[in-house]
Amino acid sequence: MTRVFLGWGALMAAIMLVGLLFVGLDDADSLALFGGTVAVMAAIAVVLALAGWGRALHGGVRALPDLSPPTVLLGVAIVLAALGAELGLWLALIGGGLALLAIGGLVREGRAQRRALARARAGARAGREGNSGRLHPAEGYERPEFGSGGRREEAR
Amino acid sequence: MSDGVGDIRREFTDLFDVYWAIGVAIWLLIAVLVVVFVVRYRARGDDDAAPAPGRSGNTPLELTYAGIVACIVAVLVWLTFSTMDDPGYRVTAQGLDRGEPPADAELVDVTGARWNWRFDYPRHGISEIGTDLRVPTLTLPEDRPVTLRMTSLDVIHAIWIPERRFKQDVFPGRTTTMTVVFPDQGFWRSGGQCNQFCGLRHAEMDFDIRVLSQADYDAWTRERGR
Amino acid sequence: MSAAPSVSLRRPTLVELLSATDHKRIGLATTVTALGFFFAGGVLALLMRTELAHSGMQFLDHDAYNQLFTMHGTTMILLFAPPVVMGVATYFVPLQLGAAEIVWPRLALLGYWLYLGGALTVWSGFLTEGGAARWAWFAFLPLSDSASSPGTGGDLWVLGVALSQLGVLLLGCSVMATIVRRRAPGMTLLRMPLFCWSMVATLLMVLVAWPVVLATMALLFIDRNVTDVFTVGGGSITYQNLFWFFAHPLVYVIFFPLVGAVGEVIATFSRRRFFGYRVTVLSLLLFAALSTSVWAHHMFTTQGVNNRFFSLTSTMIAIPAGIEYFAFLGTMWRGRIVLRTPMLFALGFVLLFLIGGLSGVFVASPPLDYHAHDSYVVVAHFHYTLFGGTVFGLFAAIFHWFPKVTGRRLSEALGIWQCALMFVGALLTFVPMFVLGFDGMPRQVADYPAFRDWDGLNLLSTIGAYMLLVAFLLFVVNVLRSRRIGEPAGPDPWGGQTLEWATASPPPRHNFDRLPPVRSYAPLLDLREERSRAERELGEAAGGADARRAPAAREEPAP
Numbered sequence: 001m002t003r004v005f006l007g008w009g010a011l012m013a014a015i016m017l018v019g020l021l022f023v024g025l026d027d028a029d030s031l032a033l034f035g036g037t038v039a040v041m042a043a044i045a046v047v048l049a050l051a052g053w054g055r056a057l058h059g060g061v062r063a064l065p066d067l068s069p070p071t072v073l074l075g076v077a078i079v080l081a082a083l084g085a086e087l088g089l090w091l092a093l094i095g096g097g098l099a100l101l102a103i104g105g106l107v108r109e110g111r112a113q114r115r116a117l118a119r120a121r122a123g124a125r126a127g128r129e130g131n132s133g134r135l136h137p138a139e140g141y142e143r144p145e146f147g148s149g150g151r152r153e154e155a156r
Numbered sequence: 157m158s159d160g161v162g163d164i165r166r167e168f169t170d171l172f173d174v175y176w177a178i179g180v181a182i183w184l185l186i187a188v189l190v191v192v193f194v195v196r197y198r199a200r201g202d203d204d205a206a207p208a209p210g211r212s213g214n215t216p217l218e219l220t221y222a223g224i225v226a227c228i229v230a231v232l233v234w235l236t237f238s239t240m241d242d243p244g245y246r247v248t249a250q251g252l253d254r255g256e257p258p259a260d261a262e263l264v265d266v267t268g269a270r271w272n273w274r275f276d277y278p279r280h281g282i283s284e285i286g287t288d289l290r291v292p293t294l295t296l297p298e299d300r301p302v303t304l305r306m307t308s309l310d311v312i313h314a315i316w317i318p319e320r321r322f323k324q325d326v327f328p329g330r331t332t333t334m335t336v337v338f339p340d341q342g343f344w345r346s347g348g349q350c351n352q353f354c355g356l357r358h359a360e361m362d363f364d365i366r367v368l369s370q371a372d373y374d375a376w377t378r379e380r381g382r
Numbered sequence: 383m384s385a386a387p388s389v390s391l392r393r394p395t396l397v398e399l400l401s402a403t404d405h406k407r408i409g410l411a412t413t414v415t416a417l418g419f420f421f422a423g424g425v426l427a428l429l430m431r432t433e434l435a436h437s438g439m440q441f442l443d444h445d446a447y448n449q450l451f452t453m454h455g456t457t458m459i460l461l462f463a464p465p466v467v468m469g470v471a472t473y474f475v476p477l478q479l480g481a482a483e484i485v486w487p488r489l490a491l492l493g494y495w496l497y498l499g500g501a502l503t504v505w506s507g508f509l510t511e512g513g514a515a516r517w518a519w520f521a522f523l524p525l526s527d528s529a530s531s532p533g534t535g536g537d538l539w540v541l542g543v544a545l546s547q548l549g550v551l552l553l554g555c556s557v558m559a560t561i562v563r564r565r566a567p568g569m570t571l572l573r574m575p576l577f578c579w580s581m582v583a584t585l586l587m588v589l590v591a592w593p594v595v596l597a598t599m600a601l602l603f604i605d606r607n608v609t610d611v612f613t614v615g616g617g618s619i620t621y622q623n624l625f626w627f628f629a630h631p632l633v634y635v636i637f638f639p640l641v642g643a644v645g646e647v648i649a650t651f652s653r654r655r656f657f658g659y660r661v662t663v664l665s666l667l668l669f670a671a672l673s674t675s676v677w678a679h680h681m682f683t684t685q686g687v688n689n690r691f692f693s694l695t696s697t698m699i700a701i702p703a704g705i706e707y708f709a710f711l712g713t714m715w716r717g718r719i720v721l722r723t724p725m726l727f728a729l730g731f732v733l734l735f736l737i738g739g740l741s742g743v744f745v746a747s748p749p750l751d752y753h754a755h756d757s758y759v760v761v762a763h764f765h766y767t768l769f770g771g772t773v774f775g776l777f778a779a780i781f782h783w784f785p786k787v788t789g790r791r792l793s794e795a796l797g798i799w800q801c802a803l804m805f806v807g808a809l810l811t812f813v814p815m816f817v818l819g820f821d822g823m824p825r826q827v828a829d830y831p832a833f834r835d836w837d838g839l840n841l842l843s844t845i846g847a848y849m850l851l852v853a854f855l856l857f858v859v860n861v862l863r864s865r866r867i868g869e870p871a872g873p874d875p876w877g878g879q880t881l882e883w884a885t886a887s888p889p890p891r892h893n894f895d896r897l898p899p900v901r902s903y904a905p906l907l908d909l910r911e912e913r914s915r916a917e918r919e920l921g922e923a924a925g926g927a928d929a930r931r932a933p934a935a936r937e938e939p940a941p
Contacts, residue, residue: 004571015675019675019691026688029619044589066404067401068487071492079496083541168753175744182740187736190733193714206653208652208718218661225705226701229697233694235747240689240748310530311525312522316822318757323683333685353517353825
């Protein structure tokens with residue numbers, strides 16, 4: 001996939017060069033926008049290559065909560081904070097406060113997720129099979145028991 | 157027709173006819189193919205899910221086809237660029253190709269302001285100002301290039317003269333130009349209109365166009381001028 | 383191959399609906415919300431068409447009309463179309479990739495809420511004292527500055543557009559990361575379904591264009607509320623460059639995914655593998671690159687950009703678009719075409735988008751655009767791309783995937799009526815606009831003089847618009863009917879070719895119990911072909927030498 005980003009960036013660079021060399025594209029706005037596009041694609045490709053994220057991930061354990069109320073709260077908080085820019089500082093402050101609350105919730109969620117992940121890995125090492133037939137067996141995805149924001153999730 | 161500036165409307169029509177013919181032909185071709193394929197290859201009888209046979213691609217054929225489309229595109233681009241390169245056409249919008257207005261062109265300074273137009277004739281000391289109650293009239297000589305130097309006092313406007321098939325934007329803090337020739341005398345009610353949305357009464361920001369013979373135009377400038 | 387349905391039969395609680403991290407819930411919520419805005423934007427259009435049916439002002443005033451077309455454009459092109467394609471992609475890309483989930487589901491969930499909040503913020507402008515924004519959906523400066531357009535409604539528009547498009551960007555990042563990271567074993571890049579590839583092309587544009595609109599809206603907000611930003615001589619040109627650098631890729635962002643979806647519908651209902659897959663994938667990437675290089679064709683009349691360059695790139699778009707049309711036709715050629723509703727909408731897409739595409743080549747020529755620009759010619763042109771393309775493509779996708787999402791079928795009869803009404807309505811509404819525009823009718827005007835003789839064509843257009851209303855009401859009836867008495871769809875009602883049809887309808891929480899092997903971009907078609915080959919061989923073994931004598935006959939379908 002890294003190559004797709006690189007190749008597409010190269011295509012954009014080629015179009016810009018055609019404009020620059022043959023059709024007299026010389027205004028600063030256009031060159032900056034084209035240059036920025038090429039730079040963004042190159043940056044994405046470099047990040048993917050360095051982090052080794054360019055390939056599909058097979059296997060691994062998933063431990064995502066089914067529900068994430070703090071994320072919703074964060075969304076509402078951002079909207080309120082942005083509206084505060086128009087309607088007054090009070091709303092921005094409310095939004096900011098809610099955002100802090102939401103981030104706290106997300107941190108809790110993250111901790112629970114890490115614990116669940118560790119449990120699942122331990123389970124996998126102990127030779128336990130995936131806990132249900134509903135997951136991607138070929139890939140070894142597992143869906144361990146975990147809590148949503150610390151609460152225990154009901155079995156379905 | 158005066159030297160130095162072409163008939164924009166004719167050049168538009170010449171170019172348009174080619175685009176129109178090619179466009180209609182392609183649409184009809186594809187529409188007919190779709191109908192023929194649907195009729196010819198429609199699943200008969202029970203519509204079971206049995207896969208149809210056949211190749212799932214033919215790269216040489218596809219590339220040949222892409223080449224044909226590219227040729228059509230090349231012809232169209234060539235036609236467009238030729239029109240833009242035409243010496244007569246080049247002077248119509250001087251800002252585009254840095255062409256110069258013809259020396260014998262009549263000059264009109266156009267000012268747009270929400271929601272009316274003002275026309276100043278610097279060589280004759282004439283000002284034609286539209287008001288809420290009166291639609292302004294742009295008076296022009298017949299068969300002679302007229303260069304409009306346009307600017308705005310507030311927001312972006314645009315002048316569209318559908319009869320000439322031409323328009324240019326009018327900016328605050330910048331001057332844009334366009335040169336038009338009206339080959340025939342006549343009067344066009346609302347012949348020019350603002351074509352860039354500019355607020356509340358944008359829809360009513362128009363002007364009439366009156367084209368006079370050179371003799372009548374001279375008489376008009378003497379009468380209205382200083 | 384299908385999994386036993388393992389979804390909960392219990393109705394989800396409100397908290398579960400609102401905060402689920404399941405990509406199917408997020409995708410469905412986004413799609414349904416966007417369709418809600420589609421209907422709202424359609425109502426605005428009907429109000430405008432009603433006013434325009436006759437010359438003279440009948441029941442709106444100029445100010446109301448200006449708000450209406452601003453909000454109609456904003457709603458359709460910013461609050462309906464990009465979110466709806468992101469919603470469909472959030473739902474179906476993981477399924478088509480054989481993935482159990484989306485990458486960064488919280489990011490996608492956050493994206494949905496920002497989109498919803500932003501969209502409501504834009505619409506809340508109607509509730510403010512001065513009314514909603516009235517500066518057309520492109521908000522050119524200096525019309526949109528605080529001196530020319532004061533008022534809270536305008537500020538809410540700027541904030542709402544920024545928030546909603548941030549939401550679209552987050553949803554897009556999540557989908558892109560899923561395509562990069564979560565393809566099933568065996569699914570190489572060139573075995574991805576066409577829809578996923580169309581999303582790759584789409585999201586490449588989103589990744590470069592959407593940050594630009596966020597920056598532009600931030601600058602516009604500062605310009606309105608704090609200090610002038612776009613003041614220098616070329617300031618208004620720079621604003622237009624920035625805005626169109628976002629807004630031109632935008633119109634392809636809301637088109638490509640439906641090219642992908644329509645391609646799959648045509649392949650499925652022609653019982654064929656999609657023709658020319660590789661060339662189409664390459665052409666999509668070229669298409670996306672050109673789409674990001676044409677923005678200033680909206681600025682031909684400004685005398686501030688290089689018209690030749692942008693005319694060249696804009697006309698060249700016909701090449702990748704032509705390749706896609708060739709692939710559509712190549713797929714139907716020698717297929718076994720089954721005319722179900724998704725296929726009908728797909729054919730409507732092919733025919734109506736073509737009008738928009740060809741008229742797009744026409745307005746890509748500056749000498750022609752000097753006449754057409756900002757006239758009703760352009761209105762007709764982009765409605766054929768956006769209505770003929772996006773909306774017809776979207777309904778092809780909806781009718782195709784509705785049984786997968788709900789587990790129930792839609793009524794074919796109602797669907798056929800809807801498609802026919804939409805097709806005739808689209809011709810009746812928008813063809814007259816070409817004539818009107820050519821004759822000199824500018825866009826974004828509440829009224830036109832009676833002496834122009836434009837009344838008849840405008841009335842025709844208004845009648846067409848009401849036909850479209852009836853068509854969409856039929857769709858609502860169809861959905862409600864299906865929820866109550868729609869027949870169960872089963873996992874694969876259409877004979878689908880991609881992985882989403884290899885699981886239950888609706889898919890369980892983690893999508894798949896088992897995955898079929900992925901050996902091409904149509905894994906389920908592979909299985910079907912394998913099965914019929916095996917059946918034939920069994921038949922041969924039983925039938926003796928007859929079949930072996932004519933190997934060519936093996937390619938013929940079973941009668």
